[in-house]
Amino acid sequence: MRYRVALIILLAISLAACNKKEEKGIALAQVGDEVLYLENFKATFGVAEWDALSADQRKKYIEDWVNLSILAKYADDNKIDKDIAVKQRILYAAKKVKANALISKRLAEVQVSEDQLFNYFRIHQSEFQKSAAEYSVQRIALEDKISAEKVLGQVSQGMNFNEAVQRYSTEALKAKNGMMGFVSAAGADSTFWLAARNIAENGYGIVSQNQLWFVFRIADKRDTSQEANFEDYRADIKRKIILEKQDQVYQDLLKEIKSHMDKIYYY
Numbered sequence: 081m082r083y084r085v086a087l088i089i090l091l092a093i094s095l096a097a098c099n100k101k102e103e104k105g106i107a108l109a110q111v112g113d114e115v116l117y118l119e120n121f122k123a124t125f126g127v128a129e130w131d132a133l134s135a136d137q138r139k140k141y142i143e144d145w146v147n148l149s150i151l152a153k154y155a156d157d158n159k160i161d162k163d164i165a166v167k168q169r170i171l172y173a174a175k176k177v178k179a180n181a182l183i184s185k186r187l188a189e190v191q192v193s194e195d196q197l198f199n200y201f202r203i204h205q206s207e208f209q210k211s212a213a214e215y216s217v218q219r220i221a222l223e224d225k226i227s228a229e230k231v232l233g234q235v236s237q238g239m240n241f242n243e244a245v246q247r248y249s250t251e252a253l254k255a256k257n258g259m260m261g262f263v264s265a266a267g268a269d270s271t272f273w274l275a276a277r278n279i280a281e282n283g284y285g286i287v288s289q290n291q292l293w294f295v296f297r298i299a300d301k302r303d304t305s306q307e308a309n310f311e312d313y314r315a316d317i318k319r320k321i322i323l324e325k326q327d328q329v330y331q332d333l334l335k336e337i338k339s340h341m342d343k344i345y346y347y
Contacts, residue, residue: 105117105118105119105120106118106119108121108142109142109145109146111146111149111150111153112153114149114153116142116145116146116149121141121142121145124291137252140252141252144252176224180291182333183326183329183330183333184291186329186333187322187325187326187329190322190325190329192318192321192322196321197310197314197317197318197321198310200317200320200321201310201313201317213277213301213302213303213304214262214263214264214273214301214302214303214304215262215263215272215273215276215298215300215301216259216260216261216262216263216298216299216300216301216302217259217260217261217262217263217269217272217276217296217297217298217299218241218245218257218258218259218260218296218297218299219245219249219253219258219260219272219294219295219296220241220244220245220248220249220258220294220295220296221249221250221251221253221254221258221292221293221294222248222249222250222292222293222294222295223250223292223293224293225286225288225293227248227293228286228293228294228295229286231244231248231295232284232286232295235284235295235297236284241284241297242257244295245257245258250292251292259299260272262300262302263276264304265312265313265316266312266315266316270315270316270319271287271289271319272287272289272294272296273316274316274319274320275287275296276296276298279297279298281298282297283297283298284296284297285297
């Protein structure tokens, strides 16, 4: 009888745990007591980026998260996070994530009128009214701008780009040596297309997309036969205008916040 009661209690606890997991969403994996839920995992990607991932790529990212969680848990068990230098890096990383999220939110609020879009197109019409080029891009994904600038410096000084991809890239595309294929003005990766237009032949570029930073090079170039027009470039022009306003948004945001803070000191 006692065995039966214990079994019923255990079953009730298990069902309660399952219900809690269901309340939080679909569980993808678990390391110790930590559970990775689908919605939490998707939140680390941009919506468009998540939708563009194949099933194999999503599986690879989940496996990477599991491995990272295993290492982090082992680090916690061995009190690695008690080291002063590690504490400072964690604090700095947390501040950077919060600051980037705040800036991204403010950038998302930037309004670009139809007049601004068309005026930009008219001013740069000589660039747009020609056969549109497409670029085959090879890239290295990095977690922050500082890391990207360091890698950019290394490849600019002669480090083999393929070697840099394998050593530093943090994304699944690393398995394909960072090759994106051809990007175009109207494609999902038009941010790279816009950046590629502004780098010299055999040069290297740096661009930010979906909270990651990328060092990239043009592996190949081809011209398409279709003439570009305003409608073709509408989304890209808006993105470029917003990017051009990024520094101003950053400076205005800092000025706004500092005006309400009376305790900022330099020693």
